[in-house]
Amino acid sequence: MEWGLQNRLSRIIKPHNNRALMLAVDHGYFLGPTEKLENPKKVIAPLLRHCDSLMLTRGVQRTSVDPASETPMVLRVSGGSSIIGDDLSQEDITVSIEEALRLNASCVAMSIFVGSKYEYQTIVNLGKLVNEAEKYGMPVLAVTAVGKELGKDARYLSLACRVAAEQGAHIVKTYYCDNFEKVVESCPVPIIVAGGKKIPERDALQLTYNAIKAGAVGLDMGRNIWQSEHPVAMIKAARSIIHGNSNVEQAYALYKKLAANDKSKKPNPNQNKNKSKKPNPNQNKNKSKKPNPNQNKNKSKKSNPNQNKK
Numbered sequence: 001m002e003w004g005l006q007n008r009l010s011r012i013i014k015p016h017n018n019r020a021l022m023l024a025v026d027h028g029y030f031l032g033p034t035e036k037l038e039n040p041k042k043v044i045a046p047l048l049r050h051c052d053s054l055m056l057t058r059g060v061q062r063t064s065v066d067p068a069s070e071t072p073m074v075l076r077v078s079g080g081s082s083i084i085g086d087d088l089s090q091e092d093i094t095v096s097i098e099e100a101l102r103l104n105a106s107c108v109a110m111s112i113f114v115g116s117k118y119e120y121q122t123i124v125n126l127g128k129l130v131n132e133a134e135k136y137g138m139p140v141l142a143v144t145a146v147g148k149e150l151g152k153d154a155r156y157l158s159l160a161c162r163v164a165a166e167q168g169a170h171i172v173k174t175y176y177c178d179n180f181e182k183v184v185e186s187c188p189v190p191i192i193v194a195g196g197k198k199i200p201e202r203d204a205l206q207l208t209y210n211a212i213k214a215g216a217v218g219l220d221m222g223r224n225i226w227q228s229e230h231p232v233a234m235i236k237a238a239r240s241i242i243h244g245n246s247n248v249e250q251a252y253a254l255y256k257k258l259a260a261n262d263k264s265k266k267p268n269p270n271q272n273k274n275k276s277k278k279p280n281p282n283q284n285k286n287k288s289k290k291p292n293p294n295q296n297k298n299k300s301k302k303s304n305p306n307q308n309k310k
């Protein structure tokens, strides 16, 4: 492998332990302002130093990432459809390799839609992107995107990952599934697992742990980090599994500890409003009153035998 390609790859997959923690913030390229990613700049800033690389579009990189950052960028170069359009699989290459070099990308990424209407187009595009990218020592990450109608099981994901690797992708991103070992075994290049939809933090850490145990080199997680109530706590907990070899219990305990001390969650100034109020001197007025001797007068009365007569 050429020096440049190897050097770029080693920014994404750390050579000392062959592991990778990628933070995904590219969702807007077809979803628009995704929940809790409405302001990418604010989301990215506190998380940037905790990930090994950041997966994003050129628009977000230009507008929302500090150019002084040393975090490697994985630049999404495909697009063309939106969530409200006809078919999400109708993607093309939208960013040139020259632009990726100008943006100092460490890797370029695109989706392939195996088994969908535009399968042919996306797979051919992957091959062409590899041709172009390798001229400049730029690695290619293939995202195995799954259409709504296709199941995310080991049989299908093995097929999609293998197709991507055969086209020359240097890294493949896919979803975790049962029997994930089978997907890893039949894919000759490193696999990174996407987090998927938001699930409880402990479950997302379990997914991370299972994926690593099954042979994935790491994670490309988005929603389960920045849609968490405590994104920094969550990325640190995931990191402790990927780079610190924590088990799920240890990682979740770390998450809870960091979440409990999360200073970024400003207390609501109205929350304890009444607690800080001076005590109302009249508040317990009646409590201090001497008992009214007549108060329970009726209760002590002998029952009237005619009371319930109709």
Ligand code: 5RP
Binding pocket: 024, 025, 026, 027, 055, 143, 194, 195, 196, 197, 220, 221, 222, 223, 224
């Ligand atoms: C969107 C992507 C995302 O980068 C990928 O799905 C990872 O994000 P998440 O963990 O939220 O699934 O490729 O098309």
